[in-house]
Amino acid sequence: MASEATLGSGRRNWLPSWLAGDTVQGIRRQRMVLGILFLLPTLIGLILFVLGPIVVAVAMGFMKWNVFRPPEFVALKNFARLFQHDLVGNSFSNTFVMMAMTVGMLEVFAIALALSVHRFARSRLAYFFRTVWFLPVLLSGVSVAVTLSYMFHTDFGVVNYYLGVLGIDKVPWLVSSDVVRLSVSLATVWRNLGFTFIIYLGGVSALPQEILEAATVDGARGLKRLWLITLPLLSPTILFATVIDVIRLLQFFDEPYVMTRGGPGDSSRTAVMMVYDTAFANLEFGYASSISVVLFLIILAVTGFQFLLSKRWVFYQ
């Protein structure tokens, strides 16, 4: 029977000498290699599915490619074209308008809901409300959009039917360029509210009770307490939620694509829809890549700006 020491050395025999030592350096090296091995699957995934496509998309932005013929290098032509292309400017403008409307509604409704549900934190109702508000997040964006586009139909939709019961005229939810962005934003808010709500519920649950109680004792109640105490304490969560929501909503696609296809005309066409149509309908993959590169840079800049501004209003305890 082999001794433990023999077994130990036997186990290390296959290791290269620089890794096999029992010295502090050897153990450090072993840990480093182990760490790299654990990280490797994720790193490979990131390189293949995130970094790789980003690099290819950037490179493709300088090409002309329609799938059928080999890519052709066109330098900055695609970028020059997109800054003169009204439809691209219009789609970015729509994206910002709809993102602003949607994020505004999402944050306000989610904070209000989180504060309301938190009141029931110790009762079973909390489970009920958490589940009910989160359920739409689990639904497919496309099926929600299809259903809502039926509901928002001007003449046959259930929304206008009930407005009619209340004596309100039909609203052209999806066929008026004045209203359509609001309709799409409302649909997006309905589906995404649960996600933002859960983030805020976590933030509200972590608020320091002693500060809130002290504020109450000092006479801060209602809106005053909300504005001066609760929201500042919640500001790191607000920053996190808005950053996440802004990034997601600058990539608006499912709802407007299914509900309106960007219409009427181009009034609800978003930047990502523009990328999709340019690539797959017009077969201009290079041009589409250049639009997506610009969108990426805009998202990066907006996120950076949010963090820069956060120094003025986010309160870290």
Add this chain to the structure above:
Amino acid sequence: MNALSRREMIQASAATVAAVALPGSVALASAPSQDNITLRLQADPRDYQEVIDAYAGVAPNVTVEPVSVTGIDHAEVATKILASLAAGTPVDIGFAATEATQLYAGEGLAMGMKDRLLDQPDDLMEYFSDVSPVLVETDFYEGDLYQLPRDFNAANMWLNTKLVGEAGLEMPGEDWTKDDFNEYAKALTGLGPEGDSFGFAWNNGLWGGWLPWIFVNGSNLLSEERVGGGEWLWDTFYADDPNAAGRGGGFRWPEPQANNAANVEALEHVVALTRDGYAPSVERGFAENLSGFFAADKIGMYPGGGFFTGFLQDAGMEPGTYDAQFWPWWQSQRHQLGVGALWILIGGSEDAAWDFVKWHTGRDVMEMIGFFRVTRTTPARRSMCTAERFPNVSNWNIFYDTVDARPDTGPIPAPVFSIELTNIFTRYTEVAVSLEQSPQDTLDAMQRELEDLYARNA
């Protein structure tokens, strides 16, 4: 011995029938090879499983793998096929409606069939004798044939006969006019159980949108001309067919003419229907979306082909409450058309794919296709267009008569860049029918964008 399940029984029967009946009728180009081949076929397995099972009996070394691609319209389906091509997972045998026929042919993806057809003309003589030359000409591109028509739909007019009766009217005759149509649209508005029906409804698309009004007004969205060539097919397969006379090697649409006077007039006509309350708001979607409302007596008339039969059956519409008629006369009664068929990818397993496509034209094979059982499209074979295929439709004969008795019926304008064209057409149509811009201004803007499109694709 294990009992066969019903599914296994059907599969075995289909394979046996096919194995016994079919191999003698077609010569397979790839028959001598015993190499195992997999053909990726763009088809919904629910419609094609029986065909695929039967083909396993005909060509045991060929595995046909169905690839289901769905979309809101044919342009979107083509978009997804191109995406799969870009992703490196193309189909060997694709499906194209007219919207994409020239796209695949013009971009060098689809295989021309001329040489193979001329090599084995006897194999397809019976098929062509059963298919209108109007349909075949639509599948030409620059003198070569890229598809063998499987199904088609021309835009006819469906009428809710319950509402027609309620309005005290009769079904219109086949020579009815645009003015008659307007009278029907008015009369069929505000009826039904809740008094809220619309006389006419339509969807915004290249096929069946307001393009039929352009056609009957003697115009087209793009200028249209016949390409020379194609005699090789007409002389071989249609020598005795008077409807084949004067046909060529396909259609070409050399320039846009969106804002000509006839088109402006046609758009004004449909905009007026919405503005005056005879047509509902025109929103995205396809016929499935509105068949329920038609069945619920909320829509009096709707543009559709034979495909609408199945949709109305699925929507539970009672027999005797619907019927179809030709599109009304205006300056002409020229109908618009879309043809669906399989195409073969160049560079794939072309021989095996050709064998399948040729075999697939057999009437017994087409009878196995699911969407011909509950009619969700009109068969390209004349002999398959029977009263039984269109149950409860008194005027069922108009579907094939649209190409046989009205041979001026022509394809929707669908050049190589038809997907982008469709997007432009539908985008500007939305603006006009939402009453935000006059038809003239809308079509002027559409014309400018179409001119840009032509310039980019010159």
